Amino acid sequence: MKEDFLHYIWQHQYYHKAALATTAGEPLQVLRVGFYNTDAGPDFQEALLRIGEVEWSGSVEVHLKASDWHRHQHQHDPTYDQVVLHVVWEADAPVRRMDGTLVPVLSLQGRVDLSLGHTYQRLLQAKSAVPCAAFWPTVPEVTKALMLERALVERLEAKGQEVLQTFRSYSNDWEQTAYHTLLRGFGFKTNQQGFEQLAKALPLPVVRRHQHNLPQLEALLFGQAGFLDESADIYKAQLQKEYAFLRHKYTLQPVPRPIWKFLRMRPANFPTVRLAQLAAVLHGQQAFFSKLLAADTVKQFEMLFKAPVSAYWRQHYHFGKSAKALQQGIGKSSVHNLIINVAAPLLTAYGLYTDDRAYIEKAIALLGQLREGSNKITRLYEELGWQAKSAADNQAALGLYKHYCAPVNCLRCAIGHKIMKQNSSAA
Numbered sequence: 001m002k003e004d005f006l007h008y009i010w011q012h013q014y015y016h017k018a019a020l021a022t023t024a025g026e027p028l029q030v031l032r033v034g035f036y037n038t039d040a041g042p043d044f045q046e047a048l049l050r051i052g053e054v055e056w057s058g059s060v061e062v063h064l065k066a067s068d069w070h071r072h073q074h075q076h077d078p079t080y081d082q083v084v085l086h087v088v089w090e091a092d093a094p095v096r097r098m099d100g101t102l103v104p105v106l107s108l109q110g111r112v113d114l115s116l117g118h119t120y121q122r123l124l125q126a127k128s129a130v131p132c133a134a135f136w137p138t139v140p141e142v143t144k145a146l147m148l149e150r151a152l153v154e155r156l157e158a159k160g161q162e163v164l165q166t167f168r169s170y171s172n173d174w175e176q177t178a179y180h181t182l183l184r185g186f187g188f189k190t191n192q193q194g195f196e197q198l199a200k201a202l203p204l205p206v207v208r209r210h211q212h213n214l215p216q217l218e219a220l221l222f223g224q225a226g227f228l229d230e231s232a233d234i235y236k237a238q239l240q241k242e243y244a245f246l247r248h249k250y251t252l253q254p255v256p257r258p259i260w261k262f263l264r265m266r267p268a269n270f271p272t273v274r275l276a277q278l279a280a281v282l283h284g285q286q287a288f289f290s291k292l293l294a295a296d297t298v299k300q301f302e303m304l305f306k307a308p309v310s311a312y313w314r315q316h317y318h319f320g321k322s323a324k325a326l327q328q329g330i331g332k333s334s335v336h337n338l339i340i341n342v343a344a345p346l347l348t349a350y351g352l353y354t355d356d357r358a359y360i361e362k363a364i365a366l367l368g369q370l371r372e373g374s375n376k377i378t379r380l381y382e383e384l385g386w387q388a389k390s391a392a393d394n395q396a397a398l399g400l401y402k403h404y405c406a407p408v409n410c411l412r413c414a415i416g417h418k419i420m421k422q423n424s425s426a427a
């Protein structure tokens, strides 16, 4: 028996209610279960009950044993003075509030259908990566679709919240926030930290002054990234000269060079190549955030991240190191990655901030139109018969796996809830 199982039983009222009474023998009627609270304080808030002849409004605390009240020191915590019912499995001790009054207790022992606990145990002990794999075919498609949609929205909103943190750190400036998020996106998986540090080391106002001049922009980006400290060829020498002047003018401090990772990377993903692509994007996009808000079609979003790199970077992937083939610029999958990790989170953050769901819907629709291959997480669900068709599906599967399946959070998942219902006579 786990406490979260008792929370679930109380939340959904999956117990036998015949002759319901507190352990003191007073008749009990549940008029409102209360809202599940995942923060500090009692487990359910704003519940409404009738105990005997009196109606009580307040919180409900759930424990496996009544004595856990003392173990958690609730008798000394004024937050628990509003508890009007203590729901337990085993009523092994009377408990009191700070003012000494007794807390009414409901014991669920003997009231819960054993099949519910058995189904939950099967989910908890399953060996498969998706613990409900054995039940999956029995769950209606609509339940799965709705849960995946919920996981997608939750994942997008979590990314949006992260962007809002950045937004606050830049004194609520959307262009600065978009600049930071864009740079972070250009780090892709391996060099995110380096690009984020670069965003701080090279402020947008400095970039803006030189955005129209690609060589100066490259000098600022490569210089601040620490790539202009040794000599290599004529082009690098030109950037070094430019950077020395700009660095002095703006008193800039470059990020430490060892932050950049090249190991086990294809040359096309080298941070130097990404910096050249970023310079091209910044060169072509003044007021990037405004353009992002105005974009409508996938093509328009793709164009935000596509720009021809300078002649030097068409033939190099590092200073002084020529590429065998001519560089074609940023690839389609990288552009889609930037739409997923830069455009969609920015739209969502803006939607959350302005309380306008239309931007969040726009982000969802955008991801729904991007065709994307499977990854090792989506394949787990595809093995069960589900099919990912777009980036939205992939993002939904990633969210479902990370927040629900991997931690076996089945009681908070609509698919798990359906399984519990289908496998219990009491539910």
Ligand code: SF4
Pocket (backbone or CB within 6 Å): 123, 130, 131, 132, 133, 400, 404, 405, 406, 408, 409, 410, 413, 414, 415, 416, 417, 419
């Ligand atoms: S969290 Fe949901 S989808 Fe994942 S294993 Fe549990 S019931 Fe299945």
